[in-house]
Amino acid sequence: MSYATARDDEQMKVLGPAIDKFIERYNNNPGLANGRRRTVFLFPGGMASRLIRATTPYDPAAADQDLKYETIFPTLECFLDGTACDMALTRKPENGIDYYEDTEQRLVLACDAIDLEGALIPFDPVPFPPAEAIEHFLKSISPYADFLQWCEDNHLDYFVFGWDWRRRMQETGVFFRDTFLPEFQARVKAECGADPLDDYSLVGHSAGGMVVNWLLRNIVDSSHISHVITVGTPFYGYVSQVHRWFEGDSYFNGPGNIYRDAIIRTVCALPACYAWQFLNEQTFVDHKYDFLADTEFPLLSYPSLDKATGNMADPYNPQPGPNGEDRYPGSTGFDPVELDAAEALVVELAQPLDSYDKFFNVRGVQLKVHFPKPRPADRTRGAVWWGWADEAQPIVDAVSVPGDGTQPAYSARLLELFLQQGDHVFTLEDYKIQHMLMMNQKPTRDALAGLLLN
Template sequence: MITYDTTRDSEQLRLLKGDIRNFITRYESNPQSSGRRTLFLFPGGMASQLLRAQTPYQDNGTAQQFNYDNYWLSPLTFLGGALELGMHKQGGGFRDQDDRIVIPSGIVNFLGITPYSRFTDWCELNGLDWFIFSWDWRRRLEDSVSFFFTQFVPLFRSMVQQECGADPMQKFILMGHSFGGMVVKLMLHQNDLVLANMTQAVTVASPFYGYDGQIHRWFEGEPLLNQIGPFDVTIPMIKVITSLPGGYVLPYLDYQTWLTNQQALKLDPDYPLPDYPSKDAGTGQPVDPFNPGQNRYPTTTGFDFAELNHALTIYQTVAAPAPAAYANRFFNIRGIQSPSGTTPGSISWGLLTGPLNPHASPVSSGAGDPGDDTQPAWAARLVTLGSNQIVPIKGNIDHMFIMEDNATQAEIALIL
């Protein structure tokens, strides 16, 4: 049966065929003949390019293909294109705004700057067959996980075997940067037989215990996108952000996860978390971002409490210990800037007593903690892993470009 969802998936596969053909070209030019490994990199949130169909999907049961424009990230993004990337619920799922299908394809490349070009060069120098798997960071994480295993892997495997006479999934590595690391962790909880061939799963600067940035977006929008020329579009931008289910897994850890892991978080020998990081500004009592009580989130911007409740189940899976079958193959890299103490590590909540005023936000970040300028160090690893599986990267690093750093690449080499 042809539906909106099956059409979106078939369109993503259609565009992915070009990336697979590029992989085949690199694979055939790699002189290494034995011991080959495929490295799948899942980019960070907002690092995958998003293409939007030029025309709407038609609910007529017919097969459809579309032409696309780059809405993320391009000059169009800042001219109002970001306001066209919202989603809406329909038929138990989510559709793109105006039913114009959005497809992840490629990595953001703005003014010639990309976050992974040096990393892919490093992979080639080290004989790794790399593939960057673009994913739609607006959608539920489990959608991307399911698509990877059930649709992408069979196509990828078939095309490479047909052209190269070799199975690219015989040995492979899963690697996720930032939000992409949460996708990788969720993948380990799937019962897919191909995971038996995974040699390592590595996350870099991934928010296992959340961060403050997504909470601020629900109240304040995105600073770089809140203004279009002379026009303040903060409230419309907030409405777009609240319509995106993917972001609902990103706030600080729920209180139950804190209770389960608080001793290990407090006793981290290097970067401890002494107390729950989300509190009421007046009383100092815990405010669970997944269940904060009344008058915490705005009710006039489309904030989706049902989606927040759904996201909690996914988040708790991400924050759970790695499955025993893969625990010794799972590694977390976390970044620590020098000087330290420059990364927000807590948040205070005021009460909302009326419509949201984004210019008088009721949430504020606390003092800086050690981290990479975005993810606090205490959040970027699972406390249930052994200390030899948690790797710090210290120095003049930046969250967005941590994969490009020589120190990061050196530590990845040791893990692999």
């Protein structure tokens, strides 16, 4: 059995208990107020699905290997001691097809959405206020707990599809479509006497919205899909990823940035990261004036510019400098093959759809108090000045724009949807909007209620 096949088989085993819980809830659920049943699949954002890792390497010679797993993300260790580097992938081209192996061939699988309370407080808190306050805080930043409770309160049949946010996102889509859905449907039909896919919706938060966007375009029969909804999804990229190529990630770099270089190499070994950059130059040129049609939240100019000349610096088509300088670091494992694959994906996800009836985008805009009425706050980084890889500070943030604190408003909706069916783009303006917690926040739930509960 190949490594990739073994990983998919193990992934289905891990999803088995979640299907069991869905079946239990389904059999005890009276359905929506109008008597209908609707299944909602939630795809968490990037880095918002829990990952587990086999305690021993995969053995292709073993007929039936009984692997044990432990959480690798999120844990206190991955934030403090560099073990986040164990999440790196190695691309293995075989017969013209790329597949990926985990570090030490210890399979890494996706589980449910992250629960920061359970991940970071794995013990019973001692009974005094500081510990209780910490526990309450961590509960408050578990990004999907309130949304899932809302689903349950409103009798939606929900399933959290944890996905491996390290791998190419279309691989997640293929696995969901071709492997998970048929088995999920068969099991629920057998044990509930009903088809959970008669009426279902896909909801993707942040990078999870890129997966559901791909699914809408690539599921052969979408007749039973009621809605495909993205929430805070970067259709045209965002600032943070380009920083990571040079700076690592402050959450994982360790005390005093001791693991920064290793984290940079790890980031370069995660294929999905390559698709989180700003849009390619050609897409911007082709739609330059269309971006201005969103008059409240326009993209005024290309968001990635050369520091010295002000010319466009396309992250997907990096051109050398006048003296042969490189945009990307050459000693970190940065992979041009993954860059090309990511460009093909983001270009596909930005294409017009044949129909917009099922597609909905939700974006958030933080507000500030401004007399006589509230105004959008320019608090979301929206563009960069880009130098050369050998400079001390290659990336400098250029401008802040309205957005949810992470995703600029100009990026968090499909432009063609806005132009063709603007009422399918929900812009949530609120003082408390925060990207990571949008699924838990009332304005988002109110917007989704008009779709999912009807």
